[in-house]
Amino acid sequence: MDLGVIDLSRLQFALTALYHFLFVPLTLGLSMMLVIMESVYVMTNRPIWRVITRFWGRIFAINFVLGVATGLTMEFQFGTNWSYFSHYVGDIFGAPLAIEGLMAFFLEATFVGIMFFGWGRLSKLGHLLVTAMVALGTNLSALWILIANGWMQNPVGATFNPETMRMEVTDFGAVLFNPIAQAKFVHTVSAGYVCAAVVVLGISAFWLLTDRYKGVARRSMTVAAAFGLAASLSVVVLGDESGYALTDNQKMKLAAIEAAWHTAPAPAGLTLFGVPDVAARETRYEVQIPWVLGLIATRSLDGTVTGMSELVLKAQERITSGVVAYDAVERLKTDPANVAQRARFEAHKRDLGYALLLKRHVADPRTASLALIASTAWDVVPNVPLMFWSFRIMAAIGVLMIALFGAAFVLTSLRLHTQTRWFLKLAVLAIPLPWIAIELGWMLAEIGRQPWAIEGVLPTFLAASSLTRGVLWTTIIGFTAIYGTLAVIEVRLILATIRKGPFEHDEDAYPVPDAGSAGRGAARPVAADPIPA
Structure with missing residues (x-):
């Protein structure tokens, strides 16, 4: 086992996942906002709302x-870079991904085409229903992806079969209604809604600043x-629910986020600031709010x-128990009918994955000493400083989003948003913030699960394919070059679309009452309201 290959495989997947997640939130949010905007058009029959819907549809x-x-590309990496992962848990992990492709992606892709080419060919209500189906498909796609990811965080409804040496589904309903998956879905989708709202707010503010x-x-x-405003408030509420789910299912992740090295008396305080010291296993210069974390x-x-x-002491116990399960599995390989070994395995199978952590240090976990088991138990602690600060930056951005949209809601309600230039400038500057928070949230979810590919079941270092460092460096460089080019293309396309404005070649931006006044109409400033409200 080459740990360098493991690290490079993780780096490649992290880069592609982080890059992919630049697009997902905006897609989720804009699809819902298009439904709202087109609904206003259908209800009011005002042409300007058709222009608004079509413009944001082009960004979408x-x-x-x-x-x-x-x-x-990211999904193919499960087969190319994580082949043992795919073999070991493919029966469970593959099902939500397959359903996502058949149920959600095909639905979304089909109706996207109808949405863009159906203007003028469908009735207003018919086209609105198509737009709603695009939004439904987009959100269903996120649901099934997050069900798969949620199972990686909390592997319920499945068990290890010593006859096939793989994990197999025992209760698909438990996989579907996994509390971690459900909490991740609503929180992630709400964050996507915030992202899209900030983009629409920022671009609109830019136009108002430039008088266009x-x-x-x-x-x-x-x-x-x-x-x-609704989305940013829901992110906080649903994020709190997501944190509550960690209490029962991912205690180590929660402890790492709070840099809680030791169990504090109830109710625990929430650390606002501190400097986690991994070597000393303590957090220095702590500033806490009493009781809040416990609540x-x-x-x-x-x-x-x-x-x-x-939690490390509990991991040590589970590793010791897992070694018993590992021994029983090895004996069942040669004597599948051995009832005594089957009973030993059933009694300790929940901890089998913990024994596999020892394979990082020894070929056969049964040969591990008590000292090695004790030191290996600390491998279950993720990168505490990264978890600690990522969460606090993400949370701070969440508070800023509530403040931003609270101010936006008040100003738009009072019809002062066109005159308040300081706010318009803040709205433009705020555009990158949701992406920063979302990427940090992804890092919290995935790095907080380490050292596991599947929490408590399969260590990450055992999940990778047998590749070479040269192959991985080649693909990393290649993906970086291709994705960098695509990023430049997208940014240029979006900026060109914004500069061009919301009016298309088939829309008269400056209607005039008759042909004789066409010359005067053509000279109107861009800032004028081009289409009657």
Whole structure:
């Protein structure tokens, strides 16, 4: 086992996943905002809302194409870079991905074409229904992907079969209604809604600052303010629910996020600031809010948040138990009918994955000493400083988003948003912030699960394919070059679309009452409201 190959495989997947996730949130949010904007058009029959819907639809289309291209590449990596992972858990992990392709992606891709080419060919209500189907397909796609990812975080409804040496589904309903998966879905989707709302708000603010397309900008900003405020508030509420789910299912991740080295008396305080010291296994210069973490994590005043040191001791016990399961599996290979060994395995099978952690240090876990087991137990602690600071930056951005959309909602309600230039400048500057928070959230979810590819079941270092460092460096460089080019193309396309404005060649941006006034109409400033409201 070459640990360099493992690290490069992780780096390649991380780069492609982080890049892919630049497109997913905007796709999720814009699809829902298109439904809202087109609904206003259908209900009011005002032409300007048709212009608004079609413009943001073009931004959606550019983003959608890049998201599909990068998503397909990422899924293929399970077979090329993580072949043992695919073999070991493919029966469970592959099912949600297959359903996503058949149920969600085909639905989404089919109706996307109808949505863009159906203007003028479908009735207004018919086209709105098509747009709604695109939004449904987009969100269903996220649901099935996050069900698969949620199972990696909390592998319920499956068990190891010593006859096939693989994990197999025992209860697909448990996989589907996995609490971690459900919490991740609603939280991720809400974050995508915030991302899209910030983009619409920022571009609209840019137009107002430059005194262009005011009619479209004012109305777009009004939708973004209301939609973004609801979404940003829901992110906090659903993020709290996601954190509560960690208390029962991923205690080590929660402890690492809080840099809680030891179990504190209930109710635990929430650390606002601190400097995690991994060598000393303590957090220096802590600034805490009393009771808050206990209330968030346990919903009580007497529930405790278990510290990392205590969780390591539990991991040590599970490794010892897992060695018994590993021994039973090895004996069942030669004597499948051995009832005594089958009973030993059934009694300890829950901890089999913990014994596999020892394979990083010894070929046969049964030969590990007590000292090696004790030191290996600390491998279950993820990168604490990275987890600690990533969460706090993400949370700070979440608070800023609530403040931004709260101000936007008040200003649009009072019709002051076109006059408040300081706010318009802030809205433009805020465009990158949701992506930073979303990428940090992904890092929290995935790095917080380490050293596991499947929590408690399969260590990451055993999941990779037998590749060479040269092959991995070649593909990393190749992907970086290709994706960098695609990123430049997308940014240029979006900027060109914004510069061109919301009006297309078949739309009269400056209608005039008769042919005789065409010359005067052509001289109108861009800032004029081109289409009657």
